Amino acid sequence: MDRLKYIEQKLLEWNNSIELSNKDLYSTNYEAIENLIMKELFSVYHSLLFWHFANINSALRNLHYWADPSRDFIHIIDEYENVCRALINTEYEFSITEYYSVVIEKCKLFLDSSGGSPIPEEFEKIVLKEYEAIFSLKNTVRVNDVMKAYELKMIGDGSYANVYKYKDEFYNKTFALKKAKVDLEDKEIIRFKEEFNEMNKLNSPYVLEVYKFNVDDLEYTMEYADITMDKYILSNNDKVKFSQRISFVRQVFKGLDYIHSQGLLHRDISTTNILLKIYHDVEVIKISDFGLVKRKNSNLTSLSTEFKGSLNDPKLAMYGNFKDYKIEHETFALTRLIYFIMTGRKKIKLKPNSTLNEFINKGISDKISERYSSIVEIREAFEQSIVGKWIP
Known part of the structure; x- marks a missing residue:
């Protein structure tokens, strides 16, 4: 079976049967996914799941989820799990974050296809992470990309930039940060950017390695030397x-x-x-x-x-x-x-x-x-x- 054709067919079914007004909203969460079909699949599932999660949150006051959306959600979960099983041991195998995997399992316990679904009193409000990817391919690594502030310690200064060091908690590693001074002339800003660009082209154990340039703050991360x-x-x-x-x-x-x-x-x-x-x-x-x-x-x-x-x-x-x-x-x-x-x-x-x-x-x-x-x-x-x- 051609797995991509299978996914395309599923997407066609979803697009023809359900209004997916929020699909594009979630697509930005999956910019790192190069395969456009998988990117769309994740965006669609993100939209479908969060629509029901939001409505279940609203229904918590009455502890009752209506009949039609209950049947719809059961169908969505069934289709989602079918696709997951079909892609196991392929390059398209994917997973959902543990938190939402647990939420889905809890929903399956109370969802009923007839007469609506009674929501248990102990069921907690679902946290909706609108701007984070909740799906990832199995052959990728999940990296914490949430912006986090770290304390900077100045370790050097020059004519147009200061150098700091900081400890990244995710990597458990010390990095250096070179930050342009304020009020630089245009030519100095150009030179600062050119310095990064030239160093970024080099690949030698005897040249300090640079990693990422932040255009907004005019700074770049680099290897830390002792x-x-x-x-x-x-x-x-x-x-x-x-x-x-x-x-x-x-x-x-x-x-x-x-x-x-x-x-x-x-x-x-x-x-x-x-x-x-x-x-x-x-x-x-x-x-x-x-x-x-x-x-x-x-x-x-x-x-x-x-x-x-x-x-x-x-x-x-x-x-x-x-x-x-x-x-x-x-x-x-x-x-x-x-x-x-x-x-x-x-x-x-x-x-x-x-x-x-x-x-x-x-x-x-x-x-x-x-x-x-x-x-x-x-x-x-x-x-x-x-x-x-x-x-x-």
């Missing part, structure tokens, strides 16, 4: 092992290499934009804050906030030519980040005979043509510099 590289190194500099520092640098290489492969330049590499997610057995870096990211042919550049807290080449700000930012500027900032990770110092101060002198000097050379021109090149130079163990 600490910034800045705070981690400064708080644990005496404890961080040499091998651990090397692991961090190599992870940064992998993350930036992936970002560059997607046609992007980060343009705001800093000790606070590299985050750490701490697991029981490993720490994983997460590259974040793509507010200044540049894709080819993009002209969105604002010089007023570009350099705050970053490791960028100061000459870019001095000469106001940030629009000319290229890979050699990215490796300049990356070199300074590597120096910080390996030494715990932000201000570069090289010592005589240090094994890192050549590596650092090339990366921050005043002559752009002498700098590293790719992640591959700077990674190879770094690996060479640690062969005999990096001496800071």
Whole structure:
């Protein structure tokens, strides 16, 4: 038996025999159902059941449900259960929420096809959830989509957005929320949205994951990381092992290499934009804050906030030519980040005979043509510099 044809036939019977004025009202509850036939079936059943539930609530004062609607409701329940049985073990198998399943069973106990139905005194008024889905396909997961307020704790702020964290009770998991500041200029709002869009396209364990953008409140939910590289190194500099520092640098290489492969330049590499997610057995870096990211042919550049807290080449700000930012500027900032990770110092101060002198000097050379021109090149130079163990 063609199950969809069977359902279509049942829908045709309902539409021809009963006035379903509220069907469309409930269809919005099932927007997530891709199959249009099942979506209509759920809307029809929702309408039919709630019509009778509402009338039974009205009849509670007299504890009597009239004869004609009683017979009609018995017929609806019979047809509903027949359809349920026909779809068992198929891709269209569905269920109703437990609350309404219990309500239907209680109604079946008192419904009578002749003379009306006496409603028991203990029968409680039925709660009508008009704007929630009460049916779901068996091959889907039911997620609590009711908007719920969670307490936000600020964990960071930037030039155009604040970052908060909150504990989601449904997932029992901590998430981060990046919320645009009020009174942003149109160009800043565009950049905020573009940051989310670009991050949402990326898929790497070394790039912070973003989940959902809220257009109304100008905010988006994202993966929560435990600490910034800045705070981690400064708080644990005496404890961080040499091998651990090397692991961090190599992870940064992998993350930036992936970002560059997607046609992007980060343009705001800093000790606070590299985050750490701490697991029981490993720490994983997460590259974040793509507010200044540049894709080819993009002209969105604002010089007023570009350099705050970053490791960028100061000459870019001095000469106001940030629009000319290229890979050699990215490796300049990356070199300074590597120096910080390996030494715990932000201000570069090289010592005589240090094994890192050549590596650092090339990366921050005043002559752009002498700098590293790719992640591959700077990674190879770094690996060479640690062969005999990096001496800071």
